[in-house]
Amino acid sequence: MIPAKFDYVRPSSVEEAVTALRDAGEDAKILAGGQSLLPVLRLRLAAPSTIVDLGGIAELRHIAEDGDRIAIGAMAAHHDVMRDDLVKQHVSLLSQATETVADPQVRHRGTLGGALAHADPAGDLGAVALALDAEFVIAGGSGTRTVPASEFFVDYFTTAIGEGEILTQVRFPKYTGWSTHYEKFNRTAQAWSMCAVAVALRLDGGSIAEARVGLTNMGTTPIRARGVEAALVGQQASEDAARAAAEHATEGTAAPSDADAASDYREHLARVLTGRAVLAAAG
Amino acid sequence: MTTTAEPTTELGKARTRKEDARLITGRTRYTDSITPHGTLHMHVVRSPLAHARINGVDKSAAEAAPGVVGVYTAADLGVDAVGLPCAWPITPDMKSPQRPLLATSTVHFAGEGVAVVVARTAAEARDAGDLVEIDYDPLEPVLDMEAALADGATLVHPDLGTNENATWVFDSGAAGTGGSVDEAISAAEADPDSVVVRRRFRQQRLIPAFMEPRSCVVDPTGEQITVWSATQIPHILRTMTTVTLGVPEAKLRVIAPDVGGGFGGKIGVLPEEMLCVALAQRLHKPVKWTETRSESLLAAHHGRDQIQDITITAKRDGTVTGLDVHLLADMGAYLGLVGPGVPILGAFMFNAIYKIPALKFTCTNVFTTKTLTDAYRGAGRPEATFAIERIMDELAAELGRDPLELREQNWITHEEFPFTTVVGLTYDSGNYEQATQQAKQKFDYDALRREQAERRARGDKVQLGIGISTFTEMCGLAPSRVLGSLAYGAGGWEAASIRMLATGKVEVITGASPHGQGHETAFSQIVADQLGVPFEDVEILHGDTQSSPKGLDTYGSRSLAVGGIAIVKAAEKVVAKAKKLAAHLLEASEDDIEFNAGQFTVRGTDKGKAIQELAFAAFMAHDYPEDMEPSLDADAVYDPENFSFPHGTHLAAIEVDTETGKVNLRNYVCVDDIGTVVNPLIVEGQVHGGLAQGIAQALYEEANYDDQGTLVNGTFVDYTLPSAADLPSFDTAVVSTPATSNPLGVKGVGEAGTIASTPAIVNGVLDAIRHLGVADVEMPTTSQRVWRAIQEAQGRSTQETPVDTHSPGAGLGSIDPNNPQGEVQ
Numbered sequence A: 001m002i003p004a005k006f007d008y009v010r011p012s013s014v015e016e017a018v019t020a021l022r023d024a025g026e027d028a029k030i031l032a033g034g035q036s037l038l039p040v041l042r043l044r045l046a047a048p049s050t051i052v053d054l055g056g057i058a059e060l061r062h063i064a065e066d067g068d069r070i071a072i073g074a075m076a077a078h079h080d081v082m083r084d085d086l087v088k089q090h091v092s093l094l095s096q097a098t099e100t101v102a103d104p105q106v107r108h109r110g111t112l113g114g115a116l117a118h119a120d121p122a123g124d125l126g127a128v129a130l131a132l133d134a135e136f137v138i139a140g141g142s143g144t145r146t147v148p149a150s151e152f153f154v155d156y157f158t159t160a161i162g163e164g165e166i167l168t169q170v171r172f173p174k175y176t177g178w179s180t181h182y183e184k185f186n187r188t189a190q191a192w193s194m195c196a197v198a199v200a201l202r203l204d205g206g207s208i209a210e211a212r213v214g215l216t217n218m219g220t221t222p223i224r225a226r227g228v229e230a231a232l233v234g235q236q237a238s239e240d241a242a243r244a245a246a247e248h249a250t251e252g253t254a255a256p257s258d259a260d261a262a263s264d265y266r267e268h269l270a271r272v273l274t275g276r277a278v279l280a281a282a283g
Numbered sequence B: 001m002t003t004t005a006e007p008t009t010e011l012g013k014a015r016t017r018k019e020d021a022r023l024i025t026g027r028t029r030y031t032d033s034i035t036p037h038g039t040l041h042m043h044v045v046r047s048p049l050a051h052a053r054i055n056g057v058d059k060s061a062a063e064a065a066p067g068v069v070g071v072y073t074a075a076d077l078g079v080d081a082v083g084l085p086c087a088w089p090i091t092p093d094m095k096s097p098q099r100p101l102l103a104t105s106t107v108h109f110a111g112e113g114v115a116v117v118v119a120r121t122a123a124e125a126r127d128a129g130d131l132v133e134i135d136y137d138p139l140e141p142v143l144d145m146e147a148a149l150a151d152g153a154t155l156v157h158p159d160l161g162t163n164e165n166a167t168w169v170f171d172s173g174a175a176g177t178g179g180s181v182d183e184a185i186s187a188a189e190a191d192p193d194s195v196v197v198r199r200r201f202r203q204q205r206l207i208p209a210f211m212e213p214r215s216c217v218v219d220p221t222g223e224q225i226t227v228w229s230a231t232q233i234p235h236i237l238r239t240m241t242t243v244t245l246g247v248p249e250a251k252l253r254v255i256a257p258d259v260g261g262g263f264g265g266k267i268g269v270l271p272e273e274m275l276c277v278a279l280a281q282r283l284h285k286p287v288k289w290t291e292t293r294s295e296s297l298l299a300a301h302h303g304r305d306q307i308q309d310i311t312i313t314a315k316r317d318g319t320v321t322g323l324d325v326h327l328l329a330d331m332g333a334y335l336g337l338v339g340p341g342v343p344i345l346g347a348f349m350f351n352a353i354y355k356i357p358a359l360k361f362t363c364t365n366v367f368t369t370k371t372l373t374d375a376y377r378g379a380g381r382p383e384a385t386f387a388i389e390r391i392m393d394e395l396a397a398e399l400g401r402d403p404l405e406l407r408e409q410n411w412i413t414h415e416e417f418p419f420t421t422v423v424g425l426t427y428d429s430g431n432y433e434q435a436t437q438q439a440k441q442k443f444d445y446d447a448l449r450r451e452q453a454e455r456r457a458r459g460d461k462v463q464l465g466i467g468i469s470t471f472t473e474m475c476g477l478a479p480s481r482v483l484g485s486l487a488y489g490a491g492g493w494e495a496a497s498i499r500m501l502a503t504g505k506v507e508v509i510t511g512a513s514p515h516g517q518g519h520e521t522a523f524s525q526i527v528a529d530q531l532g533v534p535f536e537d538v539e540i541l542h543g544d545t546q547s548s549p550k551g552l553d554t555y556g557s558r559s560l561a562v563g564g565i566a567i568v569k570a571a572e573k574v575v576a577k578a579k580k581l582a583a584h585l586l587e588a589s590e591d592d593i594e595f596n597a598g599q600f601t602v603r604g605t606d607k608g609k610a611i612q613e614l615a616f617a618a619f620m621a622h623d624y625p626e627d628m629e630p631s632l633d634a635d636a637v638y639d640p641e642n643f644s645f646p647h648g649t650h651l652a653a654i655e656v657d658t659e660t661g662k663v664n665l666r667n668y669v670c671v672d673d674i675g676t677v678v679n680p681l682i683v684e685g686q687v688h689g690g691l692a693q694g695i696a697q698a699l700y701e702e703a704n705y706d707d708q709g710t711l712v713n714g715t716f717v718d719y720t721l722p723s724a725a726d727l728p729s730f731d732t733a734v735v736s737t738p739a740t741s742n743p744l745g746v747k748g749v750g751e752a753g754t755i756a757s758t759p760a761i762v763n764g765v766l767d768a769i770r771h772l773g774v775a776d777v778e779m780p781t782t783s784q785r786v787w788r789a790i791q792e793a794q795g796r797s798t799q800e801t802p803v804d805t806h807s808p809g810a811g812l813g814s815i816d817p818n819n820p821q822g823e824v825q
Helices: A014-024 A037-042 A078-083 A085-090 A092-099 A104-109 A112-118 A125-131 A226-232 A239-246 A263-282 B020-025 B122-129 B145-149 B181-190 B234-245 B271-283 B293-299 B339-349 B381-399 B403-410 B432-443 B445-457 B480-485 B519-531 B559-585 B611-620 B680-699 B752-772 B783-793
Strands: A007-009 A028-031 A050-053 A063-066 A069-073 A135-140 A143-148 A153-155 A166-173 A179-185 A195-204 A207-216 B040-046 B052-058 B068-072 B113-119 B133-138 B164-171 B194-206 B215-219 B225-229 B252-255 B287-290 B303-315 B320-332 B359-367 B462-472 B494-500 B506-510 B538-541 B593-596 B599-602 B608-610 B634-638 B647-657 B663-673 B731-735
Touching (some): A014 A028, A014 A135, A069 A085, A078 A092, A085 A092, A092 A125, A112 A125, A125 A195, A179 A263, A263 B783, B068 B122, B145 B359, B271 B287, B303 B381, B320 B339, B320 B381, B339 B359, B381 B752, B403 B462, B432 B647, B432 B663, B445 B462, B445 B752, B494 B611, B506 B519, B506 B559, B519 B559, B559 B608, B608 B611, B663 B680, B663 B752, B752 B783
Antiparallel strands (some): A063 A069, B215 B225, B494 B506, B494 B634
């Protein structure tokens, strides 16, 4: 229950936060909603010298329309993302996946940016951001840069966010009118995903005009299932097409093995869940 | 004139629990919220290794850390010769290792304490704990029970010469309570009209996972040493502290303030409690210890962990002729307070509700280098119930019979009570037909069987299974003579006192020690009826050896069936005294005084006195009979003549997704016969909680150790407990055949749901997929295990499931339990 000692800074602007991070050096850790950081602090699996708490930066909690994008502040709580009408209308896959994150308490504290920056491959939102080609706005000492989702996730718990940098905003293209579904498989209702599949389809009549598919916990990072996407495009949204496309679900994956699911079972799940997710999205 | 057995207003009333507001809001005294002035804080430095020699402990850096008062090993405290008690020597030649307060030369399980740090704050103690350097020489861990018993096995305690703690045998042939199982098996093997079914079941290791972590505070200032502890057993703890440390019993006051759950996990005399006493005496200051959740999962005792080899014999017509039970029970590294006896409690329950003519029970307890095991909700009886209810389904499958019908063929019919079983227990009451009939109706058993057949016929990817458990349990622990015959180190009575205050209010002191059960409400209801006073006027006092000096505490569904009856007996004495006083004041013969609803009246007149008036009269003592003391107060100690035997029929509708292996508990119906119901709301709460815990064993929970003896799921991220979101809305009902062994007719309900539900779920899972060729799925029946079982049954090979690897994701980041220092990014 008692973490190792650390210094605590609570800046009130991004600029102050960047300065605080620079001053604190390489042992600093950013606190967003704290839902992943606090347990590891309490178990002393991490012992940062300084915690920079972004909780006082009001400007990081916005959810707004920005041209052809929905821009979400990194500190927007899951609960707010999930309930937001703009998100529901234009990025419904994100609403659906966010609804499956943990429990209400966690969703009120945990943040979109925190979850994505933490980059747990079992986290639900990475696969969504990847499938939907989100952009990540990152602030640092030398200003702001934007990283596409395809370059954001680097490895286990490792992203393109550099030392001294802060994720400030995640920008999702609008997928207005797309059919979406997040199919999650876990041991208990509030547990992490053993495997999950995020699907967005643009349907044209009964056929699939465009497809975006992301996989959760099938490798060191979220994975874009491009083989599945390619197999779906141009097909009727039928059970047969879904099953056939789902056979491509494990291409390019490196499924982890653990007590909940050895890799062969995880691969099997990825195929079954992909088929189900496509059918559910297609309605 | 009787004060019992009349149906009255309070008994049976669904009162909301009077203790809930303070317990739920936390605005009450839990142990950790008690911090006397000047309290020092203890942190335990624990071994990360399961089995290792201790070469040295370097305390210097920790001793120099801020706020540190001292760093101590057992030798430093002079307690290296002290052993913690085991109160249940199940056999005269049982092997019993010394269980030290802190490991001295060798650690025997991962999580065992090696040193303690005492500091001015808990944070300083914790920080300094990281600075204690312990030099270990790793030894071979002992993890597998069968391997531990083999020749040449590494010994957990070499001085014992074996890893076998004891072997305990009951043979109904030898005992004269039934036939010989060996003969039943030989006969069945030789008879083409008989079958012999042998199965091996595994009772996985579970962690009790109570909500409030363990905690204790010891204040040595004052004449008596005061010990506050989050314990189920304040009275036993006091006596055992004397036995362990030699502090005179009269110099000890033990208080269990409000306690947040226990499930058996707080029946123990903890090394940490004894260390706090020793440190408080040494330092002359209050000393406090509160464990973290991870410490709790790692070092608090675990439950279950048995291998069960079961052989059942039956005629082809379904009549069971014999049951042979061979258990291996994992004790862990040491013996807990009642650990060796836990599997033995199950010995009497394997025959369950059935007329089994021959039964033999053999249990070998084994030492391993794991956390010790001891009582966990049901304690021996869930294990027994699981085995018998599983094997009855296996027998039904073997014979091609409906499993419910097969049970009915073999169970004791309601006309046959009282019935003396093959193990010599006398079941006083019960009606298995009634409970089963109601359960079938609520469940719509026949319709679900039809749906099952349809799904099977069309090869639906979601198959339906019906899980059955018709259980009984022995509750109300326990008749002292029976405990004596089992060499248990205490009696089974319970004590109560009633104080009639001058204002007419009533204080009731119980020796039971609630930790979430609702005693204050249920006992108040009983007393309100017994004395005819308002429910609100009754105050229940408990858990403090200064106010309730006698008691044997709370476990084994005993609080109502034993403790509640002690209260009734005390109330009867109060009424007898009040009647004598009433007769005197009313100038009538005692024989003419009638007592009803709190009023003592002279028969045939309107003259009378309320019990409150009599309490005041006794307090004033201006006018009372010469042969009576001026007091209505009374004490009682009740020793039950027999156990009580709740039973019930539990039915589970289980869907198995054959593509993913996912098990979905669609519906759960149970009809329990728990005798007279004091408070239906409390009963329902107990049943719901019990079901959740039993279902969790079937579907979710397991304490996993890797090949080095490290507990690999020692946090709530990976020790999987279900929440309300994982369980259906239970459909529960109660029928009542009152117990004849006590004046209230109560039987006990605290463990029923847990005992009954585990086999119901596993039977249901197998019933859904048995037609696919699946013979068994080990608990917990996770989706992965079910999927693999289906694959293997269909001839497809699958890879091994690792138990000892963590994938980097899912939860705490890259925690590798074997490399806990691994930095999280």
